[in-house]
Amino acid sequence: MSDSDTRAMLxxxxxxxxxxxxxxxxxxxxALYGADGTLLGRGHNRRVQDGDPSVHAETAAFRAAGRQRxxxxxxxxxxxxxxxxxxxxxxxxxxxxVVIGEAETFHGGHDWLAxxxxxxxxxxxxxxxxxxxxxxxxxxxxxxxxxxxD
Amino acid sequence: MSDSDTRAMLxxxxxxxxxxxxxxxxxxxxALYGADGTLLGRGHNRRVQDGDPSVHAETAAFRAAGRQRxxxxxxxxxxxxxxxxxxxxxxxxxxxxVVIGEAETFHGGHDWLAxxxxxxxxxxxxxxxxxxxxxxxxxxxxxxxxxxxD
Numbered sequence: 001m002s003d004s005d006t007r008a009m010l011x012x013x014x015x016x017x018x019x020x021x022x023x024x025x026x027x028x029x030x031a032l033y034g035a036d037g038t039l040l041g042r043g044h045n046r047r048v049q050d051g052d053p054s055v056h057a058e059t060a061a062f063r064a065a066g067r068q069r070x071x072x073x074x075x076x077x078x079x080x081x082x083x084x085x086x087x088x089x090x091x092x093x094x095x096x097x098v099v100i101g102e103a104e105t106f107h108g109g110h111d112w113l114a115x116x117x118x119x120x121x122x123x124x125x126x127x128x129x130x131x132x133x134x135x136x137x138x139x140x141x142x143x144x145x146x147x148x149x150d
Numbered sequence: 151m152s153d154s155d156t157r158a159m160l161x162x163x164x165x166x167x168x169x170x171x172x173x174x175x176x177x178x179x180x181a182l183y184g185a186d187g188t189l190l191g192r193g194h195n196r197r198v199q200d201g202d203p204s205v206h207a208e209t210a211a212f213r214a215a216g217r218q219r220x221x222x223x224x225x226x227x228x229x230x231x232x233x234x235x236x237x238x239x240x241x242x243x244x245x246x247x248v249v250i251g252e253a254e255t256f257h258g259g260h261d262w263l264a265x266x267x268x269x270x271x272x273x274x275x276x277x278x279x280x281x282x283x284x285x286x287x288x289x290x291x292x293x294x295x296x297x298x299x300d
Contacts, residue, residue, distance in 0.1 A: 047217065053243075054204070054213040063204040067197065070300050088238020088259070093203075093298035109238070148243035150220050 001075070001121075006099055009033060009077040010123055012042055013101060016057065017079045017131060020044035026139075026146055027131045028080050030057035032065045032095075035073025041065030047146055056146075058086035062093075071095045079128045081108040083147055091116055101128030105136060106147070151225070151271075156249055159183060159227040160273055162192055163251060166207065167229045167281060170194035176289075176296055177281045178230050180207035182215045182245075185223025191215030197296055206296075208236035212243075221245045229278045231258040233297055241266055251278030255286060256297070 009031060016029025031042040043060025047053050055063075058078050068074075071093045076082075079101035082090065087109025090098055097119040100110060104124070114120045136143045144150075159181060166179025181192040193210025197203050205213075208228050218224075221243045226232075229251035232240065237259025240248055247269040250260060254274070264270045286293045294300075 051217055052213055053215075053217050054209050054239075059204050059209075063202055065203075067201055067203050067295065069295060071298060072300065084238040084242035085235070086238070088234040088236070088241075089204075091238075092234035094300070145217065145219055148221060150222060150244070 001097070005037070006077075006121060006123065009075065009099055010079075010101055010125060010128075012039065013057070013077045013079045014125075014127060014131075016042055016044040016061075017128070020046070020049075020057075021131070021135070023049055025049050026142065027135050028057040028078070030061040030076060030078040032061045033075040033077065035096075040068070040074070045146065048142070053146075056083065056086050058082055058089060062089060075099060077101075079125075080132060081106055081110050081122075082113075083108040087113055090118060097121070099123065101125045102132070104129050105132040151247070155187070156227075156271060156273065159225065159249055160229075160251055160275060160278075162189065163207070163227045163229045164275075164277060164281075166192055166194040166211075167278070170196070170199075170207075171281070171285070173199050175199050176292065177285050178207040178228070180211040180226060180228040182211045183225045183227065185246075190218070190224070195296065198292070203296075206233065206236050208232055208239060212239060225249060227251075229275075230282060231256055231260050231272075232263075233258040237263055240268060247271070249273065251275045252282070254279050255282040
């Protein structure tokens with residue numbers, strides 16, 4: 001995968017994160033791409049918008065992609081390091097690659113995924129970091145709720 | 151937690167699994183209970199019914215419970231050993247206990263959860279085993295799709 005492909009995919013996840021923020025939600029976005037580079041699904045965290053704690057960005061993108069017989073060769077791109085819930089999704093369904101905007105404001109399960117054969121690309125994107133940093137400073141209680149921290 | 155409490159909670163998950171099977175779906179059910187024993191949410195796998203691969207039994211019960219500030223002291227009861235996706239959910243949100251109908255037809259991430267401090271109770275319920283065994287024999291391709299096996 002070329003650097004420009006990675007950037008183009010991450011841009012879709014960032015657009016989702018911005019849309020989530022604009023609608024009063026948590027600014028994390030994701031998209032799932034097929035082995036051939038086709039966009040299968042995209043989405044953002046909707047805890048606030050839908051009152052639904054099960055909709056993280058990655059699960060939203062996974063859901064939007066609908067039923068798939070195999071995830072071999074697919075890429076999940078997400079603006080933030082995937083939490084254990086979303087890392088478990090990646091492992092269970094055999095998603096081949098995870099492109100991560102940043103792992104600085106939150107470090108989820110991506111090392112574990114790498115140990116289990118998932119290709120991990122951490123972009124270290126300054127916009128992703130800035131968006132989460134501002135959000136966490138503004139709404140710490142909401143952020144802690146979203147990751148199950150007391 | 152007494153054995154009769156465990157049995158009563160498992161009965162709710164089994165009722166969900168049966169409802170899922172009766173509506174043409176995958177017979178796995180779950181329920182989430184609060185620290186005080188209150189039923190917070192219940193549900194079943196709805197891959198077939200909703201065309202939604204993100205709705206496993208445990209995520210359905212978690213969603214039905216709505217937003218919660220903390221999962222400390224909660225119990226997830228499920229008819230089947232939780233897959234990595236659902237195990238990740240339990241770990242991320244700090245669900246304290248998982249009651250599992252059976253882990254014979256499928257062995258998910260419950261050993262990993264135990265290593266990370268989650269209390270695990272495997273009931274070895276013959277009805278749960280029989281229901282999954284019959285379903286897997288009848289619809290092997292659907293079962294493999296649900297757990298991401300090629």
